[in-house]
Amino acid sequence: MxxxxxxxxxxxxxxxxxxxxxxxxxxxxxxxxxxxxxxxxxxxxxxxxxxxxxxxxxxxxxPVVLWQPPVMMKHLNSLFTLAAFTLIVAAYVPRNHFKAKLRHPMVLGVKLWAFGHLLATAKLADLVLFGAFLLWAILCYRAARRRDRALGTTGAAGAMGGTLVTLVVGVVAWAAFAFWAHAAWIGIAPFGRTL
CATH class of the missing domain: 1.10.287 (Helix Hairpins)
Known part of the structure; x- marks a missing residue:
């Protein structure tokens, strides 16, 4: 640890x-x-x-097991992670509505990813890892929004093309990770058996 x-x-x-x-x-x-x-x-x-x-x-x-989360939390985590992937992609795709509206979509994506994993996992290492990232994302987003207000920062307006690219790439990246990479790299298959 x-x-x-x-x-x-x-x-x-x-x-x-x-x-x-x-x-x-x-x-x-x-x-x-x-x-x-x-x-x-x-x-x-x-x-x-x-x-x-x-x-x-x-x-x-x-592992130090702290509690047993309900199975539905794993499904909820999948939705949070799908949204997180989309928001992280939004940080890099120009002129999308997510970035225009939220300003710092990557940090919000990290926040959703960490929060979802805290709901779905129940070991001490998970609490430390995802709890630390959630706390960081909350503090980072607050600081970034405060900087935006102080500097009067505004972003580019979103466009439908950028938003569609963000959604497609986000969903494809999430699916590749959820159905293959998560099990291959981490040893846990969100929709199947654990390696």
């Missing part, structure tokens, strides 16, 4: 710089330059991500 927690602290800590130390980030970015900052950011994030994956795998070898 310690490896998982260390990974979360490193990964989410790096992704929380704009939440808790935006002025420091701005000054450091100006001092180092964009490429060195992004390089350091990516390297630290990668180290944290590897530790999360490794730590979660270790924690799953000796």
């Amino acid at each position: 310690l490896v998982l927690i260390l990974g979360l602290l490193i990964f989410l800590g790096m992704h929380s710089v704009r939440i808790f130390a935006d002025d420091w980030r701005t000054a450091t970015l100006a001092h180092l330059g964009e490429k060195p900052w992004k390089g350091a950011y990516s390297l630290v994030s990668l180290v944290g991500f590897v530790l999360i994956v490794w730590g979660y795998g270790l924690a799953r070898q000796q």
Whole structure:
């Protein structure tokens, strides 16, 4: 569990710089330059991500079951995850209505993904992993919206073409992950047997 927690602290800590130390980030970015900052950011994030994956795998070898969620929560989680995939795709597709309306769809996608998994899973490692991501997403979204208001930031208007591309890519990515990649990479098949 310690490896998982260390990974979360490193990964989410790096992704929380704009939440808790935006002025420091701005000054450091100006001092180092964009490429060195992004390089350091990516390297630290990668180290944290590897530790999360490794730590979660270790924690799953000796699971601590906290409760037994109802089966319907797994189905509800599938819907949350479908919406999460769509919102994450919306962060990258230009001129879609999700991004125009919500402003920070990726963070909202992470929030839905984490919340859905908290409903559907019941082990201590799950609570630590998904709880940490949910807390981060709540704080990140609040900070981002506060920055938007302070700067008077507005986004591009959404268009039907961008919205349709977002929906199609989001659903296809979700289906590929739910019916194949989740079992292959994580060992749990959301709609079938667990590996």
